[in-house]
Amino acid sequence: MLIRTQDLWKIYEMGREKVNALREVSLEIEKGEYAAIMGPSGSGKSTLMNLIGCLDTPTKGDYYLNDKLVSQMNDDELARIRNKEIGFVFQTFNLLARATAAHNVELPLVYNGTESEVRKRKAREALKMVDLEDRATHKPNELSGGERQRVALARALVNNPALILADEPTGNLDTKTGHEIMNIFKKLHRQGNTLIIVTHEHDIATYADRIIYIRDGAIEKEERKKN
Amino acid sequence: MINIFEIREAISMAFAAIKAHKMRAFLTVLGVLIGVTTVIAMVSIITGLNKSMAQQIESLGSDVIYVTKSEIGIQFEGPSEEERNRPPITFEDAMAVEELCPSVEAVSPQNWGPGAKTVKYRDNKVSRFQLIGVMPSYEVVNNNYIEEGRFFTDSDVNYRAMVAVLGYDVVEVLFPNLDPIGKEISIAGRNFAPKRFRVIGVMEERPSILGESQNNFVLLPHDTYKKLYPEEKELLLVAKPKNPELLDQAIDEITQVMRIRRGLAADKPNNFAVATQDDIMDIYRNITKAIYMVMVVISSIGLLVGGVGVMNIMLVSVTERTREIGIRKAIGARKRDVLWQFLIEAMTLSGSGGILGIIVGLLLGQLVAAVTPLAAGVSLFWIILGFSFSVSVGLIFGIYPAYRAARLDPIVSLRYE
Ligand SMILES: Nc1ncnc2c1ncn2[C@@H]1O[C@H](COP(=O)(O)OP(=O)(O)OP(=O)(O)O)[C@@H](O)[C@H]1O
Ligand SMILES: [Mg+2]
Numbered sequence A: 001m002l003i004r005t006q007d008l009w010k011i012y013e014m015g016r017e018k019v020n021a022l023r024e025v026s027l028e029i030e031k032g033e034y035a036a037i038m039g040p041s042g043s044g045k046s047t048l049m050n051l052i053g054c055l056d057t058p059t060k061g062d063y064y065l066n067d068k069l070v071s072q073m074n075d076d077e078l079a080r081i082r083n084k085e086i087g088f089v090f091q092t093f094n095l096l097a098r099a100t101a102a103h104n105v106e107l108p109l110v111y112n113g114t115e116s117e118v119r120k121r122k123a124r125e126a127l128k129m130v131d132l133e134d135r136a137t138h139k140p141n142e143l144s145g146g147e148r149q150r151v152a153l154a155r156a157l158v159n160n161p162a163l164i165l166a167d168e169p170t171g172n173l174d175t176k177t178g179h180e181i182m183n184i185f186k187k188l189h190r191q192g193n194t195l196i197i198v199t200h201e202h203d204i205a206t207y208a209d210r211i212i213y214i215r216d217g218a219i220e221k222e223e224r225k226k227n
Numbered sequence B: 001m002i003n004i005f006e007i008r009e010a011i012s013m014a015f016a017a018i019k020a021h022k023m024r025a026f027l028t029v030l031g032v033l034i035g036v037t038t039v040i041a042m043v044s045i046i047t048g049l050n051k052s053m054a055q056q057i058e059s060l061g062s063d064v065i066y067v068t069k070s071e072i073g074i075q076f077e078g079p080s081e082e083e084r085n086r087p088p089i090t091f092e093d094a095m096a097v098e099e100l101c102p103s104v105e106a107v108s109p110q111n112w113g114p115g116a117k118t119v120k121y122r123d124n125k126v127s128r129f130q131l132i133g134v135m136p137s138y139e140v141v142n143n144n145y146i147e148e149g150r151f152f153t154d155s156d157v158n159y160r161a162m163v164a165v166l167g168y169d170v171v172e173v174l175f176p177n178l179d180p181i182g183k184e185i186s187i188a189g190r191n192f193a194p195k196r197f198r199v200i201g202v203m204e205e206r207p208s209i210l211g212e213s214q215n216n217f218v219l220l221p222h223d224t225y226k227k228l229y230p231e232e233k234e235l236l237l238v239a240k241p242k243n244p245e246l247l248d249q250a251i252d253e254i255t256q257v258m259r260i261r262r263g264l265a266a267d268k269p270n271n272f273a274v275a276t277q278d279d280i281m282d283i284y285r286n287i288t289k290a291i292y293m294v295m296v297v298i299s300s301i302g303l304l305v306g307g308v309g310v311m312n313i314m315l316v317s318v319t320e321r322t323r324e325i326g327i328r329k330a331i332g333a334r335k336r337d338v339l340w341q342f343l344i345e346a347m348t349l350s351g352s353g354g355i356l357g358i359i360v361g362l363l364l365g366q367l368v369a370a371v372t373p374l375a376a377g378v379s380l381f382w383i384i385l386g387f388s389f390s391v392s393v394g395l396i397f398g399i400y401p402a403y404r405a406a407r408l409d410p411i412v413s414l415r416y417e
Helices: A045-052 A075-084 A101-110 A116-129 A145-157 A175-190 B004-020 B022-059 B091-100 B138-142 B154-158 B168-174 B222-228 B244-262 B277-320 B322-330 B335-371 B380-407 B410-415
Strands: A003-014 A017-029 A034-038 A060-065 A086-089 A163-167 A194-198 A210-215 A218-224 B065-068 B104-110 B116-121 B124-126 B130-134 B146-149 B163-166 B184-189 B195-203 B217-221 B236-241 B273-276
Touching (some): A003 A045, A017 A045, A017 A218, A034 A045, A045 A060, A045 A163, A075 A086, A075 B335, A101 A116, A101 A145, A145 A163, B004 B022, B004 B335, B022 B380, B091 B104, B104 B138, B104 B244, B195 B217, B277 B322, B277 B335, B322 B410
Parallel strands (some): A034 A194
Antiparallel strands (some): A003 A017, A003 A060, B104 B236, B116 B124, B116 B184
């Protein structure tokens, strides 16, 4: 089992009020799975993704990634997991504006001390995966939205992570470009990557083998594609 | 701690940031620039001063003793009450020293007095020069000899002859292409009408000191000078020992003779000053020490102002780049990675100011070297020191902003607009 969460709670305290962003979420995802998380706005999708992505820690409950108890790790260990095991794709791309596409893709490798030559090679390979080798020297503002998201995808997979997470990756793209991105995800899945994407759109969710519905911070139901 | 690639990344990001905001970066490091410029420029000037001073003081001869009324040195408030009330060094003192001190070979009483207004030959005129009354011993004691013509004799002094010996600079102006020997010049004083003197000699050229020419003078026989300025009693007394080993002994003898002449009791301090070339060297060293202090103060203020500027701009930068920090954390940057990124950026910024300061300082030094006779130069030590200081400023004042950056929560910063 790649991911196993047990009664995860995330409670935000806003003064006297408490927001239960996640309530008793227990979830298992296997290596090589392609899962989509759906749910209304404010239901806790991003909160769950941030926990799975080790950007945040749960208020209560346990989270095991690769059988390691992540919910008890310290900041440095979490940073290392984010760097090595997880590739994150965001709705707003989140690229460094001043850096070229290639530099953006190389960045995760900088933080694990990869040699410059190796970094360049891996960045080139990752950009090739998303069909963007010819834009390597472009800055984000010289790229279209779809191209930016492809750079972000290349960055997410450059370290060969165990898990790729995407929080509404098509949210800022038109339908056609969105589907182009989803086709790349499909390709990545076929190559054996484990993917979890958050989306509002049913069309997009159907790319996944499994759809998890969340409402008010709890898992409501699940659907699996039969094949 | 953090890997070499991160350091390179941080430095290149820092240069990108500087390039993106050139003016802002420049203004930020202005203080650092001024601080380092001050250090480098002052050090190169002082180094130049040291070189020429040492040479020139040597060239005066290291075995000469000066006897003066007040202490030689820099007095910011002028001589003290006690010093002003001291009796002057007189011609009689000079004669007594010459006669009674066995280790003294010769003394040269020199009457510098209030000086003269102008010296003229036909239409040529010099209005800023030293008029000095001297004895025939001047040549040997000052280690400065006649080049053309002859020097004063005892009879020139005794008969108050209206003769003059000129320094090189005066000759160049008054006699651009004439042989000055035997010509009549006219000297006008502050309190006497123009008088005619016959030129009998020209002194050999002396090297300048601190850019000040040492050849801008007219010498008169002592008694002739006395006649022009009857109430001028104050003298500079220069004495030369028989040989350099006798310098200390000569100083003791002179001190003894002066004390006896003035009837000073054993428990009273000297009411005159005896100094050697070494003492003058010490005075010079004290001047440079003072310059160094000024330098330290100016550069400290500069570095402090620069440091505050760096801190301010780094705080702005951390806020502006909150999202970038979030991105970096999301892809695996640890707290310390972010901390060092911003520290390195601050150090790159202030270090660039330091490098600019070094360049400007060196240029200033070269400029001084070009327009003055000083051989300005600065050793690598000071360049490295200036650079290290500027980098340290970035390190110290970058800590707080970098700490703020490192502490940011990744999720909050990713959401930051
Ligand atoms: N930092 C926070 N402080 C307080 N409440 C928060 C915080 N972050 C999220 N919440 C609350 O937790 C709940 C879940 O938020 P979350 O961002 O996970 O929703 P979401 O399902 O991703 O919504 P959307 O589809 O709009 O992105 C919301 O009610 C939100 O207001
Ligand atoms: Mg969300």
